[in-house]
Amino acid sequence: MLILAILVWGFLVGWLAWLIVRGGGFRTIRWPQAVAAGLIGSFVGGLGISLLNGDGLALRPSGLIGSVIGAVIVLLIWGSIQRRRAR
Numbered sequence: 569m570l571i572l573a574i575l576v577w578g579f580l581v582g583w584l585a586w587l588i589v590r591g592g593g594f595r596t597i598r599w600p601q602a603v604a605a606g607l608i609g610s611f612v613g614g615l616g617i618s619l620l621n622g623d624g625l626a627l628r629p630s631g632l633i634g635s636v637i638g639a640v641i642v643l644l645i646w647g648s649i650q651r652r653r654a655r
Contacts, residue, residue: 574607577635582606585639589647605642606635613638 582602590596617634 574610575603578607578610579603580606581610581635581639584636585609585643588636588640589643601643601646605639605646609637609639609642610635611638613641 579602582605583597585605586597586602614631614635616638618628618631621628621630
């Protein structure tokens with residue numbers, strides 16, 4: 569059950585990050601990239617912010633916000649790498 573919740577959260581965070589970074593509608597989203605960014609960003613950003621605030625591993629708003637910020641950063645880095653490869 570926990571794995572399913574983590575995947576759903578990664579999906580939601582990736583979707584929000586994609587809308588923040590790239591804009592566009594529901595059909596223009598590259599779902600594998602958005603979900604991967606959501607999972608990676610959620611782990612790095614959410615865990616990092618929660619630990620910096622002293623919340624530990626508890627589910628707090630700081631960790632949820634950190635998840636979205638982490639996913640946005642992952643998408644920005646991913647986009648810059650793709651632009652360099654395209655040259």
